[in-house]
Amino acid sequence: MLAGVTLSAKKAMAGEVALIERIRARAQARTRGALRLGIGDDCAVLAVPSGHELLVTTDFTLERRHFRREWHSPQSVGHRCLARGLSDLAAMGAKPLAAFLSLALPRELTGAKNKWLEGFLDGLLALAAQHGVPLAGGDTAESPSKNVLADIVLLGSAPKGRSLRRAGARAEDDIYVTGALGGAAAELELVQKTPKRFANARADGGHPHLFPQTRLAVGQALLRRGLATACIDISDGLSTDLAHLCSESGVGAEIAEAALPVHTGATLQQALHGGEDYELLFTARAGTKMPKKIAGVAITRIGRIVKKREMTLIAANGKKQPLEAKGWEHFSG
Amino acid sequence: MLAGVTLSAKKAMAGEVALIERIRARAQARTRGALRLGIGDDCAVLAVPSGHELLVTTDFTLERRHFRREWHSPQSVGHRCLARGLSDLAAMGAKPLAAFLSLALPRELTGAKNKWLEGFLDGLLALAAQHGVPLAGGDTAESPSKNVLADIVLLGSAPKGRSLRRAGARAEDDIYVTGALGGAAAELELVQKTPKRFANARADGGHPHLFPQTRLAVGQALLRRGLATACIDISDGLSTDLAHLCSESGVGAEIAEAALPVHTGATLQQALHGGEDYELLFTARAGTKMPKKIAGVAITRIGRIVKKREMTLIAANGKKQPLEAKGWEHFSG
Numbered sequence: 001m002l003a004g005v006t007l008s009a010k011k012a013m014a015g016e017v018a019l020i021e022r023i024r025a026r027a028q029a030r031t032r033g034a035l036r037l038g039i040g041d042d043c044a045v046l047a048v049p050s051g052h053e054l055l056v057t058t059d060f061t062l063e064r065r066h067f068r069r070e071w072h073s074p075q076s077v078g079h080r081c082l083a084r085g086l087s088d089l090a091a092m093g094a095k096p097l098a099a100f101l102s103l104a105l106p107r108e109l110t111g112a113k114n115k116w117l118e119g120f121l122d123g124l125l126a127l128a129a130q131h132g133v134p135l136a137g138g139d140t141a142e143s144p145s146k147n148v149l150a151d152i153v154l155l156g157s158a159p160k161g162r163s164l165r166r167a168g169a170r171a172e173d174d175i176y177v178t179g180a181l182g183g184a185a186a187e188l189e190l191v192q193k194t195p196k197r198f199a200n201a202r203a204d205g206g207h208p209h210l211f212p213q214t215r216l217a218v219g220q221a222l223l224r225r226g227l228a229t230a231c232i233d234i235s236d237g238l239s240t241d242l243a244h245l246c247s248e249s250g251v252g253a254e255i256a257e258a259a260l261p262v263h264t265g266a267t268l269q270q271a272l273h274g275g276e277d278y279e280l281l282f283t284a285r286a287g288t289k290m291p292k293k294i295a296g297v298a299i300t301r302i303g304r305i306v307k308k309r310e311m312t313l314i315a316a317n318g319k320k321q322p323l324e325a326k327g328w329e330h331f332s333g
Numbered sequence: 334m335l336a337g338v339t340l341s342a343k344k345a346m347a348g349e350v351a352l353i354e355r356i357r358a359r360a361q362a363r364t365r366g367a368l369r370l371g372i373g374d375d376c377a378v379l380a381v382p383s384g385h386e387l388l389v390t391t392d393f394t395l396e397r398r399h400f401r402r403e404w405h406s407p408q409s410v411g412h413r414c415l416a417r418g419l420s421d422l423a424a425m426g427a428k429p430l431a432a433f434l435s436l437a438l439p440r441e442l443t444g445a446k447n448k449w450l451e452g453f454l455d456g457l458l459a460l461a462a463q464h465g466v467p468l469a470g471g472d473t474a475e476s477p478s479k480n481v482l483a484d485i486v487l488l489g490s491a492p493k494g495r496s497l498r499r500a501g502a503r504a505e506d507d508i509y510v511t512g513a514l515g516g517a518a519a520e521l522e523l524v525q526k527t528p529k530r531f532a533n534a535r536a537d538g539g540h541p542h543l544f545p546q547t548r549l550a551v552g553q554a555l556l557r558r559g560l561a562t563a564c565i566d567i568s569d570g571l572s573t574d575l576a577h578l579c580s581e582s583g584v585g586a587e588i589a590e591a592a593l594p595v596h597t598g599a600t601l602q603q604a605l606h607g608g609e610d611y612e613l614l615f616t617a618r619a620g621t622k623m624p625k626k627i628a629g630v631a632i633t634r635i636g637r638i639v640k641k642r643e644m645t646l647i648a649a650n651g652k653k654q655p656l657e658a659k660g661w662e663h664f665s666g
Contacts (some may be wrong), residue, residue, distance in 0.1 A: 022496075042566060043390040043422060043427065048386075050389055053369060056431070057470070059435075060474045104482075108642045139392050141395055144481075149395070153391055
């Protein structure tokens, strides 16, 4: 159409349709469950289980903001793109229903022979298959710059009125985290120094930054067993996500430095402020019998909620200092 | 977190949170209906009406691909961003439940005093209010380039198994369109020549390119009254969207040139191939009593479906020629 002629040079028909077809061909084998109609119509159609409510989250994955092609393989970018959304569902105890991908590629990556898209879909669809999530639709475009631009939408479901929230923590609640902290930040440092060492990193190889694991099974178990009073995923860093949880709950927190499950090879600062670990941070009433593991993932008590709206870090020697939120922030003030 | 330090310069806390808060403050007054939990948690929570299925669509609005700041006011960009998604819901006869906006702004537009975001939200939220759609969440980031990047997600609902589809047209069905065609392409030409004339264009001023109206009420009526066998919205141009409908239905079409409702000021070529009119193109069994207007919008019969998988244009003198799909296409082959 004319907008096409003038907003960008007029293109042959083959292009976008071909890209959609490439994605559709890869995605279709994995449609299932709630998905009634996938890629190819104006909308996808889904069934939400009866008695359940719908959960929705959207997350950008923008080149030079969230990844660099020099550091991240296309498989890692695809995996991380989906993981961001899955982790938001995990934080609310939801089961994933479907994913939608909006993807804009720079011209250099759109050729039929270019392998970047294949690698990206390999990474994204492998993680999707692991969690039984169909890729149900999205949008494609040519990027207006040299950057790959992706936006992932995840839909999930949870029993009505029971999804885990950030608000809900009360004074005297205990504070827990899953897994270990700081691993993603520590690995990113190494990737930046020696990217070639990580070029063939695999999703099952224990790469907390390149291929983070999300805690869907833990979130679902917390919801099902009624264990948590509030929950958030650690995407921006423990200090920042704890600040979000405290802010929404109208409380403060004391964190015991010695209790933090610091990832092997990570520093205390990385555990406190490093982002993208995608572990869960949650609270439970004092006295709750908390398992040491849930769905095979270690659960560690790291502190407690207090009434005063401040965050405090208690050192091993008992000395208290303010804990500042120093995690990920896209925009400057 | 460290990714923040290294993938982009370390930022103060105020930035992204401030942007989210600005959007949240504007959006919240309009939450209602199906929306149980809006912006501020890891996911939004929605209720899908019982007996209904969920419809989902996502659409990019990328600067220099879909708009230019020299030509489009921020109000127009916001309106058009939402209209793209609403029109996909209209094409399937769905009622909108909620919208989600992922928005990346270049640094120059993120200042608290910059008015671009306010204008963009004015345009988007005015159209959202017109159709009773809450802005329920999304994501924000700093754009990695000078371009504004937006991705809109629309969720809607329709009675189970009854949403309108592209597949379903059969030989001998009549072909209809709503409203008039080519107006958006014609206005875009004028906007490009004399952008200043359009700087203060208003949503209610009859601007088919800058402020397209979507046909939600028509789509819902077609579904409710069981009038249509197949339906699609005209976003890429009549010729291209007719090709999509024919392809999904496994049929061909004959279009009568003289019957086309060409918009005042538009050419035949613009009516055939111009995109972004956001009218509906639908088919109905021959003999269906079709109203001349639905929800106040003119309905015009423009041709019929044929068995042979070809598209033909019949001139006023009866001469037949192939109708090629020449509409919008982002990528080159």
